[in-house]
Amino acid sequence: MKANSTVTLLRFDWLQLKRSHAFWQLTALLLVISGYAAFYGRTEVEQQQQKIDLLKHDIDSSMRVVSLELQKRDTTAAWHYDDFLFSLHANRPDGTAALAFGQRDLHKFAVSITTGTYFYNKYATGYENKTLSGEIANPQKQLAGHLDTSFVLVFLLPLYFILISYNLLSSEKEGGTLLLLAGQAVSIPGFMLTKLALRWLIGAVLGTLIILAAATITQAAFDYRLFCMVLATWLYVGCWAGITAVVTAFHRSSGFNALSLVSAWLLFCLAIPATLTALLNVVYPVDAKAQLTAAVQKANARVFATPKPLLASTFYQQYPLYNNIPRDTFPNGWYNPRWVRAMHLLLDKEVKPYDARYHAQLAQRIRSTDGLDYCSPAVLAQSIFNRTAASDMQQMLAYDTATYHHFALWRDYLDEKIFLHQNTLTKKEFERLPQYHFTPVIDYTQINRRLVALGLVTLSLFASSYGMMKRPLFRKMI
């Protein structure tokens, strides 16, 4: 097709779209939902941020008690202030996370690290579980998913695209204009692709606007991550343009096209993701976490009832170097540090296999999901958004692992002061308490791989449709 023919087609096709009330109504509806989605994402992120800030405030207050004490005298009893020493370990969501909230509400996003038992703190304390994880607060939401910006882009933008593109060529046939067009020196496949290109452009521009507006509302950084989301949107809309091209190439009626495209939407956006989730739940059941919580609670009760001498001997087997304190150094009450530490140690030891199983299952699930992402363009696009927003399961696992390491670091640091440094904590040692900030490491290799896959799917769909359109058009259409 000549360049000026292409420009003419684009200009007049746009003129017709501009005059269509349905086009503007659909666009307005999509923009309204996108606005809601942006504010929804922002609210979710703000709620998590507020909870983290609240926890930080509590921790800072406790730590200020120790700090004030250390201002009065340079050294204090480490064990005496054990209950005031906390460290915040949070997976703090940023503005970009508001665009694709992903798995963030399914996992814990903040833990106050203490010298106590890691597993009990993390899984079994009722207050923190309810406050710092959404899974108990709103199970309904887990079923419906989030109506965030990524939902609009992955689920609603294709529907919008289908509604403005399903009758690209069939409307020409049904309206009778195809005959006049076919009498011109233009190739019909070229004509169809030009019309599709305009609709792709509309979808891509609209998707970009939705992302940029959402980023402004959620105060997300305008950085490479946002660019990845924009690029994913362009390719994803391209993919739907490819699917539309293939359906159009069958040269059937508008009704057939609409039905086929909605079926494709149902298949790629709903059926395949639902089947994959069901499959993963069968192979890697999610009950491992419930078992883990129950195991922690049971172990806690059991350990609490274990005779103190037995607990102490277990403790010294693990830490013989700590067995340097005269038996009567500490008061004999129930809150004896050796006994408390021994109890924590035994509890963590008993629970560790459950935790290992849960994490192994999570890791296996992540590995399987990586491959299954390629089963559907919608799953692929959602995966790109979640990974870019650091809201994917991989990040949740990374945060979990980092939390455990931070806990171990904190505990060992303080235990050394309690058991080896005559139960003293100096001002300097207090200032050097281990600090750990979790920063998600975004795997751009995985993201780029998925972007390339979306691009390849789009190209192959267009190549197929062009091949299909080349010859038998008029036997079927005219």
Added chain:
Amino acid sequence: MNILEAKGLSKQYKDKAALSQLDLQIKPGEIFCLLGQNGAGKTTTINLFLGFVEPSAGAAFINGVDVAKQPVQTKKDLAYIPEQVMLYPNLSGRENLSFFSQLAGFKYAKAQLGDLLTGAGLQAGAVDQRVSTYSKGMRQKVGIAIALAKKAKALLLDEPTSGLDPKASNEFSELLKKLSGQGTAVLMATHDIFRAKEVGTRVGIMREGRLVTTLNAADITASGLEKLYLEYMHD
């Protein structure tokens, strides 16, 4: 040189021959009218010249170029008016004409587009109205303007006066004569024997996919042509 030419042109649909061994030459300025019953092969002939269907045997040529081999190239020299001219309803007559003439490579000024439309018989007041408000005759006139704007060497018409009132049909005949005078070769499929006699240079009668006779329109009267046509149909 022949602008439109068919050499042994045939089209077979499974066990039915839609067109058999058509040999036809139409020179610049000639108006060739094809008469025949429904299913006689008139529309198939036009569709073969347009490249809408592939020939089973033989070839159709436009300005010496094989249509089946270069379907897009041959349409540059060709204008086509179907029986029912359907246009984009949410564009005006002027916008529709602008669109189709730009596709053909001609960019006209707003006033020129208006002149072309009024020249084809469209009322001046309707030029900028949406086509959704047009009658069939008005759409047909826009179709004629589209064909005129293309300045094509050949014009293919598939029952173009069907449904037009006598005045509009008469205006259409005048336009055809004008185009013929400018050297355009015209192939028109029609049921209208009197219109064929009136505007045609030559008249061909088709039956069951075959061109059974060809005669100069000047050599026969309208009633004579009707009689001959009926004879072929009753054989």
